Amino acid sequence: MSTLPQMPFIERRGSDFMLSRVANSLYWMSRYIERAENIARLLDVNLQLMLDFVDLDDQQLKEHWLPILRSAGDEATFFKYYTTADSQSVTEFMTFRTENPNSVLSCLFAARENARQIRDQISLEMFEAINECFLFLNSKNALEVWNSGAHEFYEQIKKYSHLFQGLTDSTFSRNEGYEFIQFAKFLERADKTTRILDIKYHILLPSVQDVGGAVDAAQWQALLRSTSALEAYRRFHVEDILPKKVSEFLMMSKTFPRSIRFCLAKLDDYLHLLTGTPKGQYLSPKEQAFGALLHDMDTLEFTAIINMGLHQFLEKIQRVLDGIDDFIYQSFMHHPPTDMEAEIRLHQQELQQQQSFIA
Secondary structure, eight states, rough: OOOOOOOOOOEEEEEEEEHHHHHHHHHHHHHHHHHHHHHHHHEEEEEEEHOTTTOOOOHHHHHHHHHHHHTTHHHHHTTTSSSSSHHHHHHHHHHHHHOOOOOOOOHHHHHHHHHHTGGSSSSSHHHHHHHHHHHHSHHHHHHHHHHOOHHHHHHHHHHHHHHHHHHHHHSSSSSHHHHHHHHHOOOOOOOOHHHHHHHIIISSSGGGGGTTTHHHHHHHHHHHHHHHHHHHHHHOOHHHHHHHHHHHHHOSSOOOOOOHHHHHHHHHHHHHHHHHHOOOOOOOOHHHHHHHHHHHHHHOHHHHHHOHHHHHHHHHHHHHHHHHHHHHIIIIIOOOOOHHHHHHHHHHHHHHHHHHHHH
């Protein structure tokens, strides 16, 4: 007989159990690390792009940096602390400001805190990689690296992320914890790829006279570089960097690990492992929406997506990803607060029943 509130468990695969708080920490540890890497990529590439166009006026600088803030949903928070969106203010805000929950610093500190809470659930090597990154960011050396060159700083952030992911693959058992880590990584990666692509295709569309010009070409190349896709793209397309081909590659490639389609396929694999449902079955409405999106990605030609509206389709992907994220949280991580008064009343009733039985 149990009279005390119990910790919620995830039950899967017979005798396999995981505390929901552990699943939550594994999930967000992974998402925050992937988010920090993606932000570092985006800022690094855009800073380098600015070196190619040093004569931009204030309005052009604003048009360049504001979409990056909007893609992260941080525009309102940014203008609480800054009046102008330019290279210095945006990079500082999205790298070091702890008031910004999506800054590189905030993400990696949050990842480390989640890792600390489940220290006994991850490998020593995984924790040491996150902790080493945490110590680097807290040291004078981090500012020295930044001051000597932002590119080197962002490269270091990417290396810590890659180190953590490699150690996870090499040292973490293939159980439900691993599945939460991988699901979170690919969900975050898919979401960021949609947002990066939408920045260029919808928000940063050049004026008619700039289409195909030097600025336009440089921005599309920067888009590929921000997703480490430039070399992979050139293996498939040896001709010039063409907007439609770049968009199609980042959306529809089945083999490139940062394309939206690749990430969605991986999400599908881990979703079925976590839920235990047979491949191809989607039970809840949010799962069904995800399954329908996968079907669209597998059957629609890219030209059809363009005709439907690429911006609208990317927004649809983001909504579906938000839905499947909420489904995972509600299914595996959320537990309603315990009604302690009700628990006490139940306990008292059980004691009275026991006493009456003895009497």
